[in-house]
Amino acid sequence: AERISLLDLLIDVHQCKPLQQRIAERNSVLGKVMPWSSRLGYEGELIRALDNCRHTLENDPQQQDLLTSLNDIAERKRSQLPAVFWNAINASSETENYLRFANEPLPVSEILSDEALPALQQLTAIGNALPERLPPPTSELDPLFQALQRSPHSSQLITALAQTRHGLHQATTMLRARPANYLCPMNQPSERSKILLNVFVLFYAGEIQPYLAQLQRLGEPWAEQIRQLRAVPHIPPATAQALDQLAGKPASLWESYRHAVEDHTRAWQDVLGACQSAPGQAGWQTP
Numbered sequence: 001a002e003r004i005s006l007l008d009l010l011i012d013v014h015q016c017k018p019l020q021q022r023i024a025e026r027n028s029v030l031g032k033v034m035p036w037s038s039r040l041g042y043e044g045e046l047i048r049a050l051d052n053c054r055h056t057l058e059n060d061p062q063q064q065d066l067l068t069s070l071n072d073i074a075e076r077k078r079s080q081l082p083a084v085f086w087n088a089i090n091a092s093s094e095t096e097n098y099l100r101f102a103n104e105p106l107p108v109s110e111i112l113s114d115e116a117l118p119a120l121q122q123l124t125a126i127g128n129a130l131p132e133r134l135p136p137p138t139s140e141l142d143p144l145f146q147a148l149q150r151s152p153h154s155s156q157l158i159t160a161l162a163q164t165r166h167g168l169h170q171a172t173t174m175l176r177a178r179p180a181n182y183l184c185p186m187n188q189p190s191e192r193s194k195i196l197l198n199v200f201v202l203f204y205a206g207e208i209q210p211y212l213a214q215l216q217r218l219g220e221p222w223a224e225q226i227r228q229l230r231a232v233p234h235i236p237p238a239t240a241q242a243l244d245q246l247a248g249k250p251a252s253l254w255e256s257y258r259h260a261v262e263d264h265t266r267a268w269q270d271v272l273g274a275c276q277s278a279p280g281q282a283g284w285q286t287p
Contacts, residue, residue: 016053022046036084037092037145040126041138043077043084048134050074081131082234088145089123089229090239098148098155099246105160106153106218108211114218116151119144120225127232157218158246161257164215168260175267184275197275200268212261223247223254 022045025031034042054070057063089095098116106112123144126135135141148154183192226247230240247254 015056016049019046019049019053022049035092036088036090037094038138038142040084040088040135041141043081044135045137047074047077047081050077078131081135082127085127085130085135085232086234086236086239089127090236092145094145094149098151099242100155100158101162102152102155102159104156105163106156106215108214112153112214112218114151114153114157114222116147116154117221117225119147120229124225124229124232127229153218154222157215157222158253160215161219161253164212165253165257165260168264172260172264172267175264175271181274183271196271200272204268215257219254219257223252226254 022042026034026042026046050070050073054067054074057067057070060067098120126141183196223246226243230243230248235243245252249255
């Protein structure tokens with residue numbers, strides 16, 4: 001990254017107090033270990049200070065050499081903004097927390113929502129606007145990254161999708177272990193098919209389907225936002241691959257989960273339909 005010597009600053013651009021302050025901040029003890037989530041806002045503030053300083057010096061004939069140097073620095077700084085954005089996304093603990101596997105899956109709740117999703121939407125919009133539009137100040141960016149840090153729901157959703165996909169694959173394999181008409185060779189309900197119908201009504205329709213509906217309600221906007229983040233220009237290849245594994249088509253976690261749900265639903269339809277026990281058929285009787 002471009003670095004400006006604090007000594008050179010004090011000597012050459014003493015007319016530009018905001019720029020002095022920004023570079024002094026970067027050269028301070030805390031500035032040298034500034035987290036990437038703060039660097040994005042800092043770089044925007046630095047470029048604004050550079051622009052203001054250039055405006056101050058542009059009519060001073062004695063400062064044209066310095067002005068030329070500042071113009072070059074400002075241009076390079078702007079061109080580096082997309083890389084700074086992706087470093088903030090890749091290297092920040094806040095984003096890591098949001099896109100990791102949690103220890104526990106998403107809990108069952110009728111009112112559950114991902115309150116951090118709007119923050120990710122705003123960060124995506126900021127990335128898309130670079131470098132023509134500067135990132136907002138750190139004071140505006142920090143709450144967005146903090147929202148990603150506080151929210152457990154994305155990481156819990158990722159864990160839930162993986163675990164539920166695995167469970168659905170196992171259940172579908174069991175349902176299809178024998179021909180669909182095995183329980184009802186004459187296409188009529190049997191005692192064994194009635195037991196399976198009880199399992200469907202009490203467990204699948206009563207417990208599993210509501211949870212699947214919750215995953216769909218939270219997962220659809222989450223997956224769409226991951227795809228939008230993936231589309232931000234200048235994304236590093238490794239980051240693109242990681243986001244594709246979460247929500248890109250067709251083999252991502254989200255898409256493979258959706259296929260598992262569809263496949264499992266068809267398996268139930270095949271078995272219950274062969275026994276005339278699907279909802280709406282003659283053998284459909286709830287316990």
